[in-house]
Amino acid sequence: MTLGTQAQTVTVRVPGKINLGLSVGPLREDGYHELSTVYHAVSLYDTVTVQPSDSWSVHASGPWGEEVPTDERNLALVAARTLAKRRARKAKVHPVRIDIDKHIPVAGGMAGGSADAAATLVGCRELWGLDHLENDLLEMIAASLGSDIPFLLHGGTAIGSGRGEHVTSVLARGELHWVLWAGEGLTLSTPEVYAECDRLREAAGETPAAPQPGGALMTALRRMDTDEVAAALHNDLQEAAISLQPVLAEALAAGLDLGARAGLVSGSGPTVAFLVGSQTEAIDLSVGLAANGPTGDIVRAVGPAPGAQIIHQRTSPEPTRARPDTDRPGPLGPVIG
Template structure:
């Protein structure tokens, strides 16, 4: 066991963004949330958090942006409304050996893009602070703490592929080892997740649509993912929030059409958007599509999934 003297003074952790390969949304619940049934896929676009011990017990955060971001990092809160800060606070409450900590976040997942970037920050902060403080929690125990931070945080801890029920917090890992290749197109704006859900409710009310109170997952989706069958998966991609995202941001429809014309097997709005995920047949196909979409002036990045969950990315330094 580490002694306090030998304990690490900084820990760096990477955690993945995700796409919703399938997302079905039930009606509003009494608590204001919506029941969902979703297939989460972690992809190879990672947030990074460097946690460094500081004197006292305060928690501070800085943010810098790299890679494919759709909004400036300056738009991210640096107070306790930041999910990473809240994650460190929750862990400190149950960690007798906690110290002050500086969280330096490097963002690569689109901000307010429907890919769970803030949740990945929180997952990375939990794992980093656990190692920094020698708290000794298991991954399952950290996931239980993470539930209080939002449904996407436990998934960012475990990564891979999973079915999410309830509000997304009831996770069941799914077998999916063969990589699937995607091209992400980000936008220069974000969409508010609560606003997208409210818009979906309004659309359903307007159109007289009665949502399934207990949405489920098409087993064929999990079968195609288990087999790494991109052609079989393409017609099964589904997102109940897509219509609402398109109503709030009509330009997304043009991007979807551009991707299909450029040869994508299928395209889907990721979560609440506005990031769009295009499914491709192979890594080579993804690279070609990325170039074609970039030539159309779009912010395109090729990724693959499933990707690993939150992971310490360097040996702690004393």
Template sequence: MTAVDPALRVTVRVPGKINLELSVGPRREDGYHELVTVFQAVSVYDRVMVQAADEWSVRAVGPYADRVPDTEDNLALRAARLLADRAVEMAGAGTRPGPVALTVEKKIPVAAGMAGGSADAAAALVGCAELWDLGVLRDDLEPLAAELGADVPFLLHGGTAVGSGRGDDISPVLSRGEVHWVLWVTTGDGLATPAVFAEFDRLHEGQELDLPSLSPQLVSALRRMDPDAIGTALRNDLQPAALSLRPDLQEVLDAGLDLGARGALVSGSGPTVAFLVGSQAEALDLSMGLAARGPAGDILRVTGPVGGAAVVDSRGARLRL
């Protein structure tokens, strides 16, 4: 490879997600539960800058930077290394790409059920593919994304989609228009996904779980982007487990519904609580009401669906491998 030029860099913007439905079935032989989920990408974004460097590294800046590891187990760094390992066989690169330095501007809440780490991994795949001029499509990156985590394939594309299997087999949901959400994000400790699934297993010990299923009512409501119909169809089988570990979330859910939300649920493994509203004005009213009533937390007004990981800046010539 040619000498490292630190002016070569690519910046990717990537959204967080919420789960509008999460149906959890029996545990599989690989240890994961069979899932059916409906993802929606929403307008809270991380930015990941990928820069040619002499050694592999990752650092975080921004509101949630202190919760992002800068070690080898960082998911974005793992994504960059994985793509480098596969570049020759995937894209016919002449040589294995060299190291990159990743800078993550962290605005997606961490350990909040919004797939912030998975979003950064998706951004790293897209950014490195651009920097290294691999000429691959998003579909080509999906198998690598699935190796990194169940949410990563969805965040390559964004929008609204159904995930099945572990959640990584993605099919888009046809819809038109947008919906408005108010997100309540804890300022305390988050919830680790494995801990929530362990609590789910404890709560269902001895029970025979049905296979997960997709709600036709939710799919129909999303096609029409009808807030009331969507609100009625929201569902999360992990919510009782999240509430068992964080009972304070029930107070948040009750407060939002009392203040007029069209629907509410804990997103994914939590602890983020998502409230569906009918308009930007309703979102403003609800966010002000939640702030005044408590419990204390960060409150975000977002819309969805939005697109997935996308290059927003590319400086210097791409590396030729």
């Protein structure tokens, strides 16, 4: 923000995520499962705009806009109110209108709601002129609201532990090309998928061990070798997601038959992510899936992508004393595990 100005609207772009590896451990006392996951942000973005208003509200548009709750269940609204409550005594905060242009599938395993919450935290921090040094507060609020939100503040590729909220960045040079398939009308409840995973394990007599990140995947990411990454992808929730939505098996088979290097359900599903070797392969697979796969929305994406970033803001004169330019908010720094 420049000297003597105050933001009136702030627009933030935020990516969706897929899980390159997801190991699900035992159920914890707090009701969550112990996890070890490798997050990977991809270039499928929501944009979130915040601006001052007389009352708190959420409005959604875009391809998935009709699926977004705009009442008290909306995680972006919860994030804004939580940040306002925590900083009300130290800064002049006010209700905001939140506009979400929704391109990340809803209830699709790509953390779309968490992405919007992360974007809202970044946007409101700028809108309300909160000190850039309060990154720790944003991290704390993000972790308290959802397991995926801390990662989406940063993006890139990272290991998640605990219930997923503790993130440590992974050095991964280069890029990976993806084709994402989201079945028409398909949604999956994350708690339902975890419950199905527990049921299947119990039926098979399996006792989950403490989860650990896969060494083969870490090595493949350091080299960013597509075939090595493809061989190391895994998701402990995939069997449960397919059990609840069998069409996912049909989509996976179609993508692999059409030449994908690998395919897996993203997180708790039902979005399916196919890894390919290049943009040309991504185009070919997209066309093939549209013609021969089960009905669904198909998009191409590249990862890793940056986390929540301010892409536009409109300002107006500020009547109060301007802060020094060195105190202005800036991009979030690297993740520290």
